[in-house]
Amino acid sequence: xxxxRLDPTLVSQVDALREEGxxxxxxxxxxxxxxAEGALGPRYKMRGSDQAFLRMNSNSYLSLSHHPDLLKxxxxxxxxxxxxxxAVRFIDGTFAPHVELECxxxxxxxxxxxxVFNSAYTSILGLALALTGKDTYWVGDELNHNCIIRxxxxxxxxxxxxxxxxxxxxxxxxxxxxxxxxxxxxxxxxFDGIFSMRGDHAPLxxxxxxxxxxxxxxxxxxxxxxxxxxxxGAYGDTGRGTExxxxxxxxxxxxxxxxxxGVNGGFVAASEAVIEAVRQMADTYIYTNxxxxxxxxxxxxxxxxxxxxxxxxxxxxxxxxxxQFRAGLEARGLESIDGPHPVVPLLVRDTDRTRGLVSNLFxxxxxxxxxxxxxVPRGDETIRFQINAxxxxxxxxxxxxxxxxxxx
Ligand SMILES: Cc1ncc(COP(=O)(O)O)c(C=O)c1O
Numbered sequence: 001x002x003x004x005r006l007d008p009t010l011v012s013q014v015d016a017l018r019e020e021g022x023x024x025x026x027x028x029x030x031x032x033x034x035x036a037e038g039a040l041g042p043r044y045k046m047r048g049s050d051q052a053f054l055r056m057n058s059n060s061y062l063s064l065s066h067h068p069d070l071l072k073x074x075x076x077x078x079x080x081x082x083x084x085x086x087a088v089r090f091i092d093g094t095f096a097p098h099v100e101l102e103c104x105x106x107x108x109x110x111x112x113x114x115x116v117f118n119s120a121y122t123s124i125l126g127l128a129l130a131l132t133g134k135d136t137y138w139v140g141d142e143l144n145h146n147c148i149i150r151x152x153x154x155x156x157x158x159x160x161x162x163x164x165x166x167x168x169x170x171x172x173x174x175x176x177x178x179x180x181x182x183x184x185x186x187x188x189x190x191f192d193g194i195f196s197m198r199g200d201h202a203p204l205x206x207x208x209x210x211x212x213x214x215x216x217x218x219x220x221x222x223x224x225x226x227x228x229x230x231x232x233g234a235y236g237d238t239g240r241g242t243e244x245x246x247x248x249x250x251x252x253x254x255x256x257x258x259x260x261x262g263v264n265g266g267f268v269a270a271s272e273a274v275i276e277a278v279r280q281m282a283d284t285y286i287y288t289n290x291x292x293x294x295x296x297x298x299x300x301x302x303x304x305x306x307x308x309x310x311x312x313x314x315x316x317x318x319x320x321x322x323x324q325f326r327a328g329l330e331a332r333g334l335e336s337i338d339g340p341h342p343v344v345p346l347l348v349r350d351t352d353r354t355r356g357l358v359s360n361l362f363x364x365x366x367x368x369x370x371x372x373x374x375x376v377p378r379g380d381e382t383i384r385f386q387i388n389a390x391x392x393x394x395x396x397x398x399x400x401x402x403x404x405x406x407x408x
Contacts, residue, residue: 021351022374028367033066039394042066044367053362054395056385057369061234061342062306062314063390065262069305070298077297084292093289097296101257104303105267109232109240109253113275116299117284118291120229120256120266121147126282127225127254127268128155135185135219138162139176141202143195145227167195170206177214177222186220187211193228193242193250194235197376197384199343201235202226205248226250233260235341239306239315245340257295261302265291314389318342321396322387328400332407342387345371346403347380354381360406366399 017023032045034052042063043052064070077097087093098116106114117123128151132138138157140148142164152162160181165173173189180187189211191202204226211222228241232255236244239260243249252274257265268278279285291299305311322342329336335347348354351372358370361383371382385399 021372035066036390036392039392041388041390041392041395046367051365053365053367054398055367055388056399057367058386058388059230059259060262060388061230061260061318061386062239062262062302062311063388064260064302064305064314067262067301067305069301070262073301074294074298078292078294081293083294085289087289088287089290090286095293095296097293097300098290101265101296101300101303102267104300105255106269108303108307109243109255109269110249111253111269111271113272114267114269115275115278115282115285116291116296117266117268117282118288119258119264120227120254121150122284122288123254123256123266123268124148124227125151125154126284127252127278128152128157129283130274130278130281131155131186131188131223131225132157133186135183136161137180137184137187139173139180139187139189140164141167141191141195143167143192143197144190145192145196145229148190148192148227168200168203170203170210173207174210177210180218185218187214187218187222188225189222190225190227192230193226193232194230194341194343196230196343197371197380197382198337198345199341200337200339201231201242201245201341204242204246204250208248208250223252224250225252225254227254229254229256229259229266230341230343232256233302233306234315234318237315239311257299257302261299261306263299263302264295265299317391318387318389321389321391321393324393324396325385325387325399328396328403332400332404334403334407344385344387345382346385347382349379349381351381354383357383357406361402364402364405366402 029047030044031047034043036042044055046053081095085093101116102114124147132155163176165176194201208224211224215221231241233239235241252270254268257263325344337345354370354372358368361368369384371384376382
């Protein structure tokens, strides 16, 4: 029994996580979706429960994943190309929908070129591998998503060639840039666009202006990379994300098709040269299967829809429902973090209370996520509510009513 010695060690490691309160709870299983009816938006059936749940923990901001255009595109592509790609991109695993998607997202983001990965996570890992040379220095926001932190490790960036600035603190970023040691030829400043635990966004204009001032100091300049996975599709007047909201641009943009667009997959959008370097050097592009053609085709349909009157209509409802919920929290004197993004945190600031409230909400038929240490810093324990375009006025009223009962 070759695992007989390893298994007990792993069991005690997981037990230790449980004792520290850091272990993940068992996963709930969604067994069915009930379409919107009358004044109510969609509901979900969960294994082991007879209730119909209101889902406030989905990243599917534009509520497109059941849209007939996406389903038809996926279905047609599955019939034309099969369910899976059969090989990596370089070994004839590139299908017409991949190329169409790259064209579509480079147009949507206003970049000369783009490459599609099987997730935003693998996009960032691949990009870091492609951009890291022996004299590259990385500077990141302290609240960056795990994929960026992991990317630094995967790309073997040593401690002396990276630094971290306090969340959204441009003055501290300036200090970090001032402290870049001699001999560095390329500096990459990397940050989330929307910070998914808080719903706030990077001060993109200020970051871009600051970095421009340091550009001449380094052989390859200072490059800004923004992962706008929660912004793209969901934020800004036409869903172009944090760039549109701020009226500024990052040099390299990373995003996902798995949130606002309701499908799956990630992308890097930038200059032709950066994208070709990514294609040649990003292991997570080269050595792993791409998205299946059905996902890629559905993502094309989603980006097109997002950029149409339908998408603008979804965005308008998303905004209206977000405002309604935020106003409800404010009227009840509950603490949140300001901003128009559909991630709306309710700051509870206590681990046990956060867990208790999330489980009370579940009993009332509401799915929400509690964020506790180490996902958020201690003291910032939060319930994260995510508004989706399919939520109705009555859904938000129901949610606020449930919160009232939980808090009374
Ligand atoms: C900033 C950021 N980047 C990347 C991801 C991962 O996206 P994907 O599921 O496409 O890998 C997330 C998702 O939570 C995220 O918040």
